[in-house]
Amino acid sequence: MLNIRRFVKGRDEPAWVEVLNAAYKEYEIWWRAITVEELREQEKRPNFDSEGRFVAELDAKPVGLIHARVDKLRKEKKGFVHAFCVIPEFRGLGVGERLLEVAMNELKRRGMNLAQAWTDHSRNERIQILERAGFKLVDVVSDMEIALTHIPTDIGENKEVTIRSLRKNEEEDIKMLNWLGNECFKEHFDHRPRTIEETRDMVKDPYPEKQECFFAMLDGKYVGFVRFGIDEKYNVEKNVKCGRILSLGVLKPYRRKRIGVKLTLWGLDRLRAIGMTKAILDVDDFNPTKAIKLYEKVGFNVAKKYLKYEKGL
Numbered sequence: 001m002l003n004i005r006r007f008v009k010g011r012d013e014p015a016w017v018e019v020l021n022a023a024y025k026e027y028e029i030w031w032r033a034i035t036v037e038e039l040r041e042q043e044k045r046p047n048f049d050s051e052g053r054f055v056a057e058l059d060a061k062p063v064g065l066i067h068a069r070v071d072k073l074r075k076e077k078k079g080f081v082h083a084f085c086v087i088p089e090f091r092g093l094g095v096g097e098r099l100l101e102v103a104m105n106e107l108k109r110r111g112m113n114l115a116q117a118w119t120d121h122s123r124n125e126r127i128q129i130l131e132r133a134g135f136k137l138v139d140v141v142s143d144m145e146i147a148l149t150h151i152p153t154d155i156g157e158n159k160e161v162t163i164r165s166l167r168k169n170e171e172e173d174i175k176m177l178n179w180l181g182n183e184c185f186k187e188h189f190d191h192r193p194r195t196i197e198e199t200r201d202m203v204k205d206p207y208p209e210k211q212e213c214f215f216a217m218l219d220g221k222y223v224g225f226v227r228f229g230i231d232e233k234y235n236v237e238k239n240v241k242c243g244r245i246l247s248l249g250v251l252k253p254y255r256r257k258r259i260g261v262k263l264t265l266w267g268l269d270r271l272r273a274i275g276m277t278k279a280i281l282d283v284d285d286f287n288p289t290k291a292i293k294l295y296e297k298v299g300f301n302v303a304k305k306y307l308k309y310e311k312g313l
Helices: 013-024 034-042 095-109 124-130 171-185 196-203 232-238 259-273 290-297
Strands: 003-005 053-058 061-070 078-086 116-119 137-148 162-165 210-218 221-230 242-250 278-284 299-313
Touching: 003 095, 013 034, 013 053, 013 061, 013 078, 053 095, 061 095, 061 137, 061 259, 078 095, 078 290, 095 116, 095 299, 116 124, 137 221, 137 290, 162 259, 171 196, 171 221, 171 242, 210 299, 221 259, 242 259, 259 278, 259 290
Parallel strands: 078 116, 242 278
Antiparallel strands: 003 053, 053 061, 061 078, 116 299, 137 278, 137 299, 162 210, 210 221, 221 242
């Protein structure tokens, strides 16, 4: 018998982690197993939504999850379907359909007018579930990767730009990163301005365990930034030496001046210098800055694509 119940904070974290790790292990490029302690740390984040989490049980065994997430700082009444997963051996039994129905009702109950969900482009059964429920494709995201054995040089990078590191304990730098991030991405799909508190928390984030951020400066002005990190637990689990470009932005008046190329090469050089042999990132295919072409120029290749769907409520 299928039963879908609300997540009980302080009790259900072990079951949530068990199902999440079992269901998401197929996403090899970006997923690694998380612990109960890490989930509880996520619950403390300033923008975490503790409501709207549900557990699906078959004969009292947890087999699926869904999080009908609401971002309380977003002006648009858009809710998000996160952690939507079913353990592989229990797929095809209607669990996913029921979880999605519960999530849609929860988002409507919480006043949302629009719902967004995502899936791997190769997950045909998940795509069918979403499309049968009335979701429409609105965006595509690419996971990209590059070997760091040979990082190109002299490919048009702006050599007048200087780079300096962000000082994590200096409030002035936190404010500058917050402003740059919001200004660089304000035209991007789904962007919601980040608060100072969120930026401060992000910079001190233990995930990835090692993280660095650098500013790009031109003629004494801050014109962009790059943030990259290393998740040591990911590398141990996958038996790799991999870093991730977490975020990269250039102010609109300074685009098409090869500053993005400079920042990308800088980040890759830094990752290689600390022993990494591979780097990964994700990028919106419809990014207004055409960033995917920049990464292709540097040498990144698409490894996998993810599809974003939306449905009016």
